[in-house]
Amino acid sequence: MAIISKYNNQQTNDDLVNEKIRFKEVLVIDQNGDQLGVMSRNQALHTASNANLDLVCVAPKAATPVCRIMDYGKYRFEQQKKQKEMKKNSKVVSLKETQLSPTIDVHDKNVKLKRTIKMLEAGDKVKVAVRFRGRQLAHIDIGQKILEDFVAECADYCIVEKPAKMEGRTLIAILAPKKK
Structure with missing residues (x-):
């Protein structure tokens, strides 16, 4: 059968x-x-x-x-x-990117800072990248200072998941939103 x-x-x-x-x-x-x-x-x-x-x-x-x-x-x-x-219960966290340059102006930096804070409040991770072009590579310390200031201003909304690190011509840090 x-x-x-x-x-x-x-x-x-x-x-x-x-x-x-x-x-x-x-x-x-x-x-x-x-x-x-x-x-x-x-x-x-x-x-x-x-x-x-x-x-x-x-x-x-x-x-x-x-x-x-x-x-x-x-x-x-x-x-x-x-x-x-x-x-349905799992939350997908996407990685957004904010690009800076070593010669960024204060106003431009503030605009990108506001946008980054909105992304962090929405629950997304943010990759902050400082791109160096040509002779700017001789002054990586300027880019590091800009990135450190940027991360310090975001400190209320994020934790640093991956600290600043050079990858090729780009200095990268990854920020994750703080748990509420």
Whole structure:
């Protein structure tokens, strides 16, 4: 007697359900959570079909693979619901960038400072970069001073996740928003 699952077209590749289970013996748990003991695969499939439910392998890597008798459609629905809930509750933090130069004027710096503070208040991380061009590389200390001042003015809204470091022709620091 072959048991054909009505869920075959919806399965993901890693789901072991009914006929896809290829172990000789499995530990069977019924729909109420009671252990029925170690059975042959065919006997477990027969038990599941008598209950009009599916045999789902929940722990294939155990010494004796564990299979559970349950409604597979309901199980998949619950798993998808959990994944959606986890996705909804997770906050995606994006990395925004603010570019400065060693010759930046006070007003321009204040405009970029306000914009950076808005990004931090929105919960985004900010990468502050000071780009050096040509002969400006001879005066990295000026760029470091500008970056230190910029970070000091943002100190109420952020913590320094990665301190200032030269990467090529750019001095970079990463700021993360403070927890509220």
